[in-house]
Amino acid sequence: MITAGVDVGALSTEVVIMGDGGRLLASSILPTGANSERAAERAMREALTQAGLRLENLDRIVATGYGRVRVPFAHQQVTEITCHARGAVYFFPRTRTVIDVGGQDSKVIRVSPRGKPVDFAMNDKCAAGTGRFLEVMARALEVDLESLGELSAQSRNEITISSMCTVFAESEVVSLIAQGTPKEDIIRGLHNSIADRILTLAHRVGVEREVSMSGGVAKNRGVVRAISEKLGLPLNVPREPQIVGALGAALLALEAED
Ligand SMILES: Nc1ncnc2c1ncn2[C@@H]1O[C@H](COP(=O)(O)OP(=O)(O)OP(=O)(O)O)[C@@H](O)[C@H]1O
């Protein structure tokens, strides 16, 4: 049996193709852009080419993510909560808590030993505490999103970003730059601010070890470090954290019974 998971997120779209026994055959990551349907089709085409397969070879396709209803070739839609939980347990079987920080929302999910969600808390009404927040700040600081983690590791001073709102925090960052505050310290402060948001969600659901992180923001080592320090626990991060949702969807397709 060959299955696929398609995760159409607010910012990025991923496809994972999986073979018998949960063998990962191919994966793709593309920006979602303005047309979710087209993004899903392009990401699927890229993954199929990688795997040397055609759409007809796929036995079952599960779609997830905020644009999951706009995937014309999907047989089933499953929520991101369920898919991230299942995907994280695939990479790290002892996972009991999943922290997913994507472009537009962040979630903390408590999972059963078999990877079923037991409880979750979510922030989806506000950019603070998400990847979008970091994108806005990287632009204000004139640094690449990809270098935030490395820069924050060079920080020598801990500063606090006091604004809770992305728009106000951006003004705060602009005035910190004007005052000559080192960018490294500002970035560390921003990572701590995201971590505080995540900790609030985490305390709402209760944290159990092991804790694994998914979503694009898990590629930022500075955010991972800040969350881990505040939790007082290490975080598992898969090599490609952005595909966890799509991978969970492909696994659920493999396990589907009808
Ligand atoms: N190489 C990278 N380094 C640092 N951060 C990154 C990198 N790649 C992506 N990101 C972050 O990941 C975010 C996107 O994450 P992801 O792809 O999981 O979001 P999404 O699934 O589209 O959104 P959502 O789950 O909210 O619908 C970006 O906003 C950015 O902050």
Ligand SMILES: [Mg+2]
């Ligand atoms: Mg997502």
